[in-house]
Amino acid sequence: MTTALGFKISMPIMIAPIATQKMAHPDGEFATARAASVEDTVMTQSSWATSSVERVASTGPGIRFFQLHNVSPGHDNEGDGL
Numbered sequence: 001m002t003t004a005l006g007f008k009i010s011m012p013i014m015i016a017p018i019a020t021q022k023m024a025h026p027d028g029e030f031a032t033a034r035a036a037s038v039e040d041t042v043m044t045q046s047s048w049a050t051s052s053v054e055r056v057a058s059t060g061p062g063i064r065f066f067q068l069h070n071v072s073p074g075h076d077n078e079g080d081g082l
Contacts, residue, residue, distance in 0.1 A: 007063045010040035017067035019048035029056045037062035 002012050015036050022028030029043075029051040036043035037060055045056055047069035057064065 004042055007042065009042055009063065014042035014065075015044060017044045017046035017049075019046045020050050022050035030059050033059045033062055033064065036064075 002009060004012075004014060015032060018032070020028075021032060025031060029045060029049050033043050033045075033056050042063045042065055043056075044065040044067055045053060046067050049056070053064075053066060
C-alpha cells in the first residue's frame, strides 16, 4: 500500500492518460477505469478521451484523475517550455 497525492493505492503504479482508447477497443476508457478499480490504483483520463468524464465515472468506484491539456486556438503550444 502506498499513497499518491493523498489517495491510498495498492502499488506505486498509476495508469497514465491515453487518448482515443476506443480506436483500439470498443470498451475504451470504460475497461481501463474498471481495471484500475480492480487493482486499486489511479486512472488518469486524457483530455482527448473518446468517452466523457461522466460516462467513465459511471463505470463504478475508483480514483480518477483528469489530464487537462489546454490548447489555445491558433497558437502553436510546442516549445513553450511548459
